[in-house]
Structure formats: structure tokens, C-alpha cells
Amino acid sequence: MRIGLAQIKPHLGRVDKNLELHIRFIEEARDQGVELLVFPELSLTGYGLLDLTYEVAKKIEAAEIQTLVKEAKELDLLFGFVEHSPEHLLYNSALYASKQEIKYLHRKVYLPTYGMFDEGRYFASGQTIRSFATRFGQMGTLVCEDIWHTSSPYLLVQDGAEVIIVLSNSPAKGLKETGMSTQENWYRLLQTQAQLNGVYLLFANRVGVEDGTTFFGGSAVVTPFGTIQKTASLFKEELVVVDIDLDLVRKARFQMPLLRDEKMELVIRELERISRQRSERGWK
Amino acid sequence: MVEQLLAQVPFLRLDEKLVTELLTTSLREEVEKAGFQRVVIGLSGGLDSALSLYLAVRALGAENVIAVRMPYRTSSPASLADAQLAIDDTKVQSYTIEITEQVDAYFARFPQATVLRRGNKMARERMSILYDLSAYHQALVIGTSNRTELLLGYGTQFGDSASAINPIGDLYKTQVWQLAAYLGVPEPIITKPPSADLWENQTDEAELGFSYQEVDAFLYYWVDQQYTKDQLRTLFPAPFIEKVMKRVVQNRYKRTMPVILKVSNRTIGQDYRYLRDAGL
Numbered sequence: 351m352r353i354g355l356a357q358i359k360p361h362l363g364r365v366d367k368n369l370e371l372h373i374r375f376i377e378e379a380r381d382q383g384v385e386l387l388v389f390p391e392l393s394l395t396g397y398g399l400l401d402l403t404y405e406v407a408k409k410i411e412a413a414e415i416q417t418l419v420k421e422a423k424e425l426d427l428l429f430g431f432v433e434h435s436p437e438h439l440l441y442n443s444a445l446y447a448s449k450q451e452i453k454y455l456h457r458k459v460y461l462p463t464y465g466m467f468d469e470g471r472y473f474a475s476g477q478t479i480r481s482f483a484t485r486f487g488q489m490g491t492l493v494c495e496d497i498w499h500t501s502s503p504y505l506l507v508q509d510g511a512e513v514i515i516v517l518s519n520s521p522a523k524g525l526k527e528t529g530m531s532t533q534e535n536w537y538r539l540l541q542t543q544a545q546l547n548g549v550y551l552l553f554a555n556r557v558g559v560e561d562g563t564t565f566f567g568g569s570a571v572v573t574p575f576g577t578i579q580k581t582a583s584l585f586k587e588e589l590v591v592v593d594i595d596l597d598l599v600r601k602a603r604f605q606m607p608l609l610r611d612e613k614m615e616l617v618i619r620e621l622e623r624i625s626r627q628r629s630e631r632g633w634k
Numbered sequence: 635m636v637e638q639l640l641a642q643v644p645f646l647r648l649d650e651k652l653v654t655e656l657l658t659t660s661l662r663e664e665v666e667k668a669g670f671q672r673v674v675i676g677l678s679g680g681l682d683s684a685l686s687l688y689l690a691v692r693a694l695g696a697e698n699v700i701a702v703r704m705p706y707r708t709s710s711p712a713s714l715a716d717a718q719l720a721i722d723d724t725k726v727q728s729y730t731i732e733i734t735e736q737v738d739a740y741f742a743r744f745p746q747a748t749v750l751r752r753g754n755k756m757a758r759e760r761m762s763i764l765y766d767l768s769a770y771h772q773a774l775v776i777g778t779s780n781r782t783e784l785l786l787g788y789g790t791q792f793g794d795s796a797s798a799i800n801p802i803g804d805l806y807k808t809q810v811w812q813l814a815a816y817l818g819v820p821e822p823i824i825t826k827p828p829s830a831d832l833w834e835n836q837t838d839e840a841e842l843g844f845s846y847q848e849v850d851a852f853l854y855y856w857v858d859q860q861y862t863k864d865q866l867r868t869l870f871p872a873p874f875i876e877k878v879m880k881r882v883v884q885n886r887y888k889r890t891m892p893v894i895l896k897v898s899n900r901t902i903g904q905d906y907r908y909l910r911d912a913g914l
Binding site: 361362363364396398399400401402522525526527528529530558559560561562564584585 | 644647649652653655660663664667906908909910913
């Protein structure tokens with residue numbers, strides 16, 4: 351299966367320009383025989399929207415969204431945008447389109463609202479973490495901070511995912527004697543989660559700068575054994591094309607049957623006990 | 635010298651190659667996004683403006699960088715010569731505009747003015763020249779204030795602190811030294827004692843009352859590592875801690891936009907929030 355990671359540099363708040371950018375990358379990916387093309391988080395809008403969040407939000411019926419859905423003909427597409435829900439809530443969403451139809455919509459659950467991040471001020475939090483069927487197999491998608499909560503990839507894998515796709519807008523920060531901490535932390539996390547869950551992890555991160563904050567790129571493909579198969583360059587816009595072998599999921603899970611031995615019922619039981627005890631304990 | 639300095643504060647050491655790549659990429663993108671190709675930089679002959687110059691040249695090419703020397707009659711001739719070293723080395727276009735006449739004309743009304751007032755006035759004259767040349771050359775003003783002096787408020791509000799983009803504002807002075815050495819800033823600029831050069835024989839460390847190495851280490855533990863005051867006291871003398879903290883707090887006003895008194899429901903900066911880059 352040939353996947354593409356579109357490591358793009360969106361224009362902040364310019365859905366028109368970003369739509370053109372998407373089309374350009376889709377055409378290039380199509381020429382290279384890509385079967386699934388993944389864009390980063392909020393790829394249609396850029397990240398630091400603040401009050402622009404209200405202005406760039408799109409219902410899934412909107413022309414821009416439908417244009418992209420229609421582009422998903424021979425290749426499947428996954429992209430990010432500000433979703434205007436029927437209840438007039440705004441979500442940081444990722445949309446999976448295939449055969450010119452919307453197959454799945456993931457609404458970011460964990461909205462970072464600390465340090466330099468302020469997503470909880472603008473976005474509603476998604477309420478589901480579920481896998482979905484694609485023509486390639488069962489997949490799951492997470493948006494950036496979602497995967498930092500260890501329950502997210504856990505749930506997707508229990509729900510059957512063989513590939514987890516993470517759409518991200520991760521900034522370059524924490525530079526130190528060698529390298530930068532954000533990039534190191536990301537790769538460590540992706541490798542660990544891929545290995546512990548026996549899944550492919552596809553990481554699509556953006557590049558470009560918004561008011562001094564640079565997004566580092568470094569999009570990556572991690573195998574179900576936890577090894578990095580491919581990384582994109584730092585800070586540069588590019589299309590990364592990688593052939594992945596979904597049979598590696600079988601091999602990884604045969605060699606290390608962590609999923610087989612997982613005790614979901616135990617987890618549920620213990621979590622229910624903990625939750626009950628916490629609520630009964632009250633303030634004490 | 636730089637290696638000796640870093641050996642004492644190894645936790646401040648940065649990946650020089652990566653920082654350079656990050657800063658030159660983001661500087662170029664921010665300039666271009668704003669619709670500009672060129673930049674203008676006030677070059678004092680000191681370390682900070684030299685580093686900004688070298689980063690700008692790497693980001694945009696020498697042909698897009700304009701360096702401006704703006705000496706006052708008491709400015710050190712060595713500073714002027716050092717600035718020339720950087721200009722010759724980078725081969726950028728340059729101006730030398732004396733500010734003596736305009737500053738002296740103003741203070742003819744206030745012959746008793748303190749050195750502080752005079753120093754601030756000089757910094758703001760330089761700023762106004764840079765912004766005039768900015769309009770003349772369609773070139774953005776590039777900042778030269780490092781993270782240490784921004785935190786300490788060791789600069790003139792709307793003077794040397796004014797710029798469109800500041801590439802070195804997130805680097806402590808110690809890190810400015812490291813990066814300047816890496817980028818090949820001429821030796822005399824790196825080895826001389828830092829000075830605002832607003833009056834004769836002024837040096838930063840004498841005026842501040844502590845060394846950059848000392849205060850950078852302190853700021854690292856306080857700002858970056860979030861040590862509590864009790865924890866800081868195990869590493870630094872109490873009077874020094876008080877002195878630095880007081881400076882940082884007192885000068886907070888220099889690091890923010892002017893306060894706007896709220897009347898409407900959507901006050902600029904409070905509940906009317908947009909990034910500068912939005913829509914570009």
C-alpha cells in the first residue's frame with residue numbers, strides 16, 4: 351500500500367489558498383501512485399487561528415470540503431479543518447474521504463490548553479475514539495494531542511485498527527545541546543505506541559511559521575515493530591511517499607502477542623472501580 | 635572564550651546547526667510573508683546586532699540586508715570599527731548616520747539632562763532612523779534584543795527594543811555568544827565586554843552588577859526550569875535573587891503592548907485576538 355504524507359505549509363486563515371495547496375499535493379500524489387494521502391492537522395486553515403476560528407469554520411456540506419471529498423477518487427484523502435457542527439459547535443476535525451464519500455470524521459478529543467496552546471478556548475471536544483473500515487483495512491485517526499493520552503491508541507487498537515494516522519501541528523521548541531525536545535518526544539511516543547500496539551503509525555506534521563512559531567515537519571512512518579521507516583525533512587514543505595506492508599501487523603502481533611494477551615475486561619472493571627471510588631470519595 | 639563560558643553553564647548549550655536552520659528559515663518566512671524581501675538592522679558594533687546581521691544574511695542573502703551604523707560623538711571608535719568589520723565580512727550595503735546633531739539640538743533645551751535620559755533619547759533616535767530607512771528601502775526592521783536583556787528590561791522602550799521581527803529574542807546572552815562564534819562573527823566583537831555604549835566606558839555587567847553567565851544560569855533555573863524561590867536559594871545568593879527578580883517584574887511593561895482601557899465587548903488584545911500573520 352502506497353501512502354503519502356503531505357508536509358505542507360498552510361496559509362493562516364486562508365482556506366482559499368490552502369484548498370489550492372491541497373489540490374496541488376493531491377495531483378502530485380496521484381502522479382506518484384499514492385493510494386492514501388494524509389494532510390496535517392487543520393491543513394485547510396492553519397493553526398494559530400484564535401478569533402479566526404469562527405470565521406474559517408466549515409460545515410461538511412461546504413463547497414471547500416465537498417471539493418476535497420470529490421478529489422478522493424483513485425486515492426483516499428485525510429485532511430484537517432475547523433468543523434462547524436449542526437449544533438454550532440466548532441471542532442478541530444480530521445475527515446477521511448474515499449470514493450468521493452466521507453468515510454469517517456474524527457473530532458479532536460484532547461484540546462491542549464496550556465503553555466502556548468489555547469484550543470480549549472475555541473473548540474468543542476470530540477466525544478468518540480473509534481476505528482473505521484477503509485478499503486485497505488481497519489484504521490484509526492487521531493489529531494496531535496490525542497495520541498499523548500495513552501488511552502487513545504489503546505482504544506483504537508482494541509477497536510481493530512491496524513494503522514493509526516496522526517495529523518499534527520507540532521511546533522519546534524525546546525532546542526538543546528543536540529536536537530530539539532519536541533521532535534525527540536514525538537518520535538519516542540510514536541515508536542513506543544506502534545510497538546506496544548503492533549500498529550503502523552503515520553505521522554503527518556506541518557511546516558511553516560506563524561508569528562514566530564515554526565512547525566517542525568519531520569513527518570514519519572513507524573512500523574508495527576516500533577522502528578522508524580521514513581522521516582521527512584525538518585522545516586521544508588514536501589510530499590513523502592512510502593510503501594507500507596500491512597502484513598507487518600500480522601508479523602508483529604504473532605511475534606509479540608500483546609494484543610492477544612491484553613485483558614480489556616480487567617481494564618474496564620478496574621477503571622469502573624476507580625471511577626466509582628473517586629466519585630464516592632468526593633473532596634477528601 | 636566562548637567554550638570556557640559554556641563549560642561553566644553547559645545546560646545553556648544549543649545545537650548550533652539546528653538553531654541556525656530554525657532561525658534562518660523562520661526569519662525568511664516571516665519577512666516574505668509580510669510582503670518584504672529586504673531588512674534593515676542597526677549595527678552597533680556589539681554582539682547582539684552582529685548576530686542578527688549574520689542570521690539575516692544567511693536567511694535572505696547579503697543583497698537583501700542593509701546595516702546602519704549610528705554613532706553619537708561619545709560612541710566608542712572601536713565599536714564603529716567593529717561594526718565595519720562585520721559589514722566588510724558580510725558584504726552588505728551600509729549607511730553611517732551620525733546622530734550627534736539631532737540629539738545635541740534637543741538637549742540644548744535640557745543641559746542638565748541625566749545620562750539615562752540622553753541614552754534613551756539616542757536609542758530612540760536610532761529607532762526613528764531605522765524606521766525611516768525601513769519605509770525608504772521597503773525593508774523590515776530586524777530586532778537585536780536578546781532574551782536576557784528583554785527579561786531584565788535592560789533596554790530602551792520604543793528604542794533598541796523596537797523591531798518588526800526579532801530573531802534573537804529567545805536566546806540568552808550566553809547563547810548569543812555561542813551562536814555568534816558558530817556563525818563566524820569577527821573575533822573582536824565576540825571577545826570585548828558587552829556595552830550599550832550610551833556613555834563612555836559603560837559596560838553591561840558593571841551597570842547590572844552581575845555577570846551574564848550568572849544571570850543566564852539564574853534565569854534558566856527560574857524561567858525555564860520553574861524552580862521555586864526556596865530551590866533557587868540553594869543555588870544563588872539571596873540578594874542577587876531579589877535584585878534580578880525585581881528587575882524582571884518592574885520592567886514587565888517593556889515587554890507588553892500599551893495597556894488599553896476596556897470599554898467595548900471586543901477590546902484589542904483581550905477579546906479581539908488575531909495573530910499578526912493571519913490572512914497573509
